[in-house]
Amino acid sequence: MKKNYSKLPLRKGVGIVLLNNKNKVFVAKRIDNPKNFWQMPQGGIDEGEDYYEAALRELKEETSVVSVKLIQKIDKKLTYILPDHLIGIIWKGRFKGQTQKWFIMRFTGNESEININTKKPEFLDWKWINLEDLTKIAVNFKLDVYKNLKQEVSKILN
Secondary structure: OOOOOOOOOEEEEEEEEEEOOOOOEEEEEEOOOOOOOEEOOEEEOOOOOOHHHHHHHHHHHHHOOOOEEEEEEOOOOEEEEOOOOOOOOHHHHOOOEEEEEEEEEEEOOOHHHOOOOOOOOOEEEEEEEOHHHHHHHOOHHHHHHHHHHHHHHHHHHO
């Protein structure tokens, strides 16, 4: 019998579109998904935490990056729902997906600052990609979020 996950809440989260000085986007390959999918830094919000503070904390926890300048926060929240086979597994089964507040940031540091070998590593590898390639590297269930982000970032850069 298939479980009904529709009543599960959405997890509150943040995401960071990190751009280098050539306007390339930082993406990293997850440890827990060996296929060729990449994602931007993102994560959940702690109790009482402000969205921007959470974005800075997540960025530091996942990439060691602290040298950033906020370009813009994206007004609308973006949501994705997990595929059925992941609901009940990811986030200990407490959420069916995530609703995220995204921030576009400029990386102002030296690349030697980027270190994905953190206390609790989430990524195997990282790279900079062209904005137009963002939707080619995303896992299917995050595709709409990445399409939206591509449009939002394009508006700012043009």
